[in-house]
Every structure is written in structure tokens, then in C-alpha cells.
Amino acid sequence: MPVHGPRPTAKRADAMRNVESILDAAITCLGNRPNATMADIAKEAGLGRVTLYGHFASRPELIDAVVARVIEHGEQTLSSVDLDGDPREALTRLIHSSWRLVDQARSIIAAAQDELSPARIRQLHADPARRVEALIRRGCDEGLFRTDMPISWLIAVLQQILHGASAEIASGRLDPADAPELIVSTVLGLLNPPDVG
Amino acid sequence: MPVHGPRPTAKRADAMRNVESILDAAITCLGNRPNATMADIAKEAGLGRVTLYGHFASRPELIDAVVARVIEHGEQTLSSVDLDGDPREALTRLIHSSWRLVDQARSIIAAAQDELSPARIRQLHADPARRVEALIRRGCDEGLFRTDMPISWLIAVLQQILHGASAEIASGRLDPADAPELIVSTVLGLLNPPDVG
DNA sequence: CCTAAGTCAAACATGGGTGTTTGAGTTGTA
């Protein structure tokens, strides 16, 4: 006769560890190749495919969890960056401390493009962008960033630059060590107000 | 008794027209969605799937033909642009007259990423970029464009900006009519030499 | 007008990814 018994929600320790492994593996795989297979991810995690389905009922469900985790982790990293002071220096700090991260998130979100609803994509995309947006907006207010373009456009270009840097590295045309400086220079050049006339 | 007869290489007029339809349809479909199906393309062309396979033996073969055609068409358009004079103005002309085109080509090449060999991709990618590269290089030589970054990086960013503009339009955040000016401003800002210090 | 060329729908074979079931073997934990 079951008295209390183990809570039905409790998971065994090794199972929880495996869930972590799966998420890590998925982040790795999807971060590199948006089309990574459930089998690929299971293999990367060193587990069987069935075990994977034991923890995540479907591909979209797994991807959703992955995206959530990446964003959570990203928010955590970004929140530790000091965004006060000169917006240009703040942006430099932000990029230096997170550009790889942001790009990976982008890659994974792109991977999720086929699996999640557009609404969910937009939501996931918007939330972490808020931080950058606030910073850019402040720079605009202080007259340090150009104001002749929509801020949404500036953010989009910034993201594209990060993405482009990753692609250049992947193709061997850019040294990863050079990337952060190059990105910062490019972005600051982009945000710099044009000399009138 | 067959005397000369119709040359075995000759194709009937309607067949040739259909090949055109297929290429047009493929450009449209792949330009929008890299994963477009052979069935999708056939439908877009108003033809049967079998007819499509009658003209192109496989998906890679079709995509290769599509890419070739897009590049050919692109070269034709770009070659009509006057690239002399102030590099900034020349670049403005180039972007205004071809940005949609260039982005579509990029999208299609991205679509081909899975079907064609990396070597072929690089070849297809490099050839049309030469024109832009020459222009940017001239601008650098004349001291009008920044020289503190690799030209390959500048080109990569330029491409990313075009791609980003297309994405912004697709998501409804950017009015297509505003795009060319915005792109030009952004690119010129990017290429503008930073005030030393 | 006749014929070869071309088109098409339907049906098939194939391959690959998803998701499920089974049944036997491990391992955490009480």
C-alpha cells in the first residue's frame, strides 16, 4: 500500500543528468547545423534515440526547450555586463562578452524557424533584443548614435553583422581571434552619426 | 529514309518555353523558401512534376541551372551600371539598381548550399562579387573608404546588410520602398573611414 | 494530316527522418 510514495514528479538523478546531456548535445548540434537529426543529437549526447524521446516527446518540444535554455543562459551572461557609461564603450563590452553566444543563439533560433510557430519565434527573438535596444536607444538620445534610421533596423544590422562574422570564421576567411575587434569597429562605424552634408 | 531529319539536339518550341517557365518558377520558389519542393516548383510553373524531371534529371541539376541563370541575369544587370566617378555614388547606383537581385541570388545560393559541392558554391559566389570588390578597393585606394578592415569582411557585411533588409521586409518591419535608401545609408556609413582617434 | 515530341496523372520504388512499441537488461534508491 503506497503511503505517500515517491512523488510522481520526482525524477531519478541519472535521468536528470541525461536531460542535461541532451540539451547540451542539442545546443552543440543545432548550433552547428540547423538540420541536425534527433539521432545526431542522441549520439552526441551518448544516449539512445529512445531515451531522448523518453524525455522530449517530439522534436519541436526539444527545440523549444533548447531555445529556452539558450536564452536563459544568454540572459544570465548579458545581465552581468555593465551597460552604464558611454554607450559606445558599453556596446563594446556587450559585444566582447557575448558575441559568440548571441550568434549561437541566432543559429539555433534559425534552426527552430521550421519547427516553432512564427509567434513563438518573434517572442523568443524580441525578449533578449530588448537589452540591446535600450542601450542603442540611450546612445541615440545622447546624440552619440545616428538617429536617421529605425532602431529596429540598427538592431537587425547588428545581428546580421554577428551572423556574418560567424560565417566568415566558418569559411576560414576570418580568424576567430580578430572577430570581436572587427565586429566592434564595424558596429560603431555603423552607429556613428553621419557628418551632416 | 531519314535524310538529315530533325537534328536530335533540337527541342520543340513549347518544350523550350516550359524550360523557361520551370527556371522562372524555381527562381521564385527558391528565392522565397530554400526548401521549396520539386512539386512546389512544378506547380508554380503550371506544369506536372514529370515534365520537370523530363528537363532536369535531378534536383541538384535544376538548382545548378537556376544558379547559373540567376548569376547570368545578375551579371547582365550589374554590367549596365556605371561604376566610374565617386565610388560612393557608384556604390549607391549599384545598390539602387540591383539590391533586390543580389539578395535573391544570395537566397538561392543559400538554398543550393545543401545540394551543390562547396567548391561550386565558392566559385559561384566569388565571380559576381568581383565587381563589388573592385569598386570597394578603388574607394579604399582613393581614401574614401575605410582601410582598417579586410575587404573580404566589408563585402561580407555588405551582403549581410542586403540579406537583413530582405528579412526585415519579409517580417513586415521595413517598407520595401524605404529599403534602398536605408541600405545605401547603412553601407556608406559602414565604409566611411572612422575619424582617427 | 501525321507523326514524333511533349505533357500529364497515377502509381510505384526508394531513402530518410520522426515517433512508437517491445522486451530484455541496468541502475538508482528506498
Next chain:
DNA sequence: TACAACTCAAACACCCATGTTTGACTTAGG
């Protein structure tokens, strides 16, 4: 120790895209 939770390989059903075959049909063009 003993039981429940967990894992796993193998095999399955399913879907979807690619590519092929067939056989009847339309049509271009001599």
C-alpha cells in the same frame, strides 16, 4: 535486497520528398 525507474537496440509504422515508370493525351511542325 528488491523494486521501480531508467536505458537501449531492434523493429515497426508513418510521412514526405525524390526519382521512375506507364499509358493515354495533346500538340508542334514537317
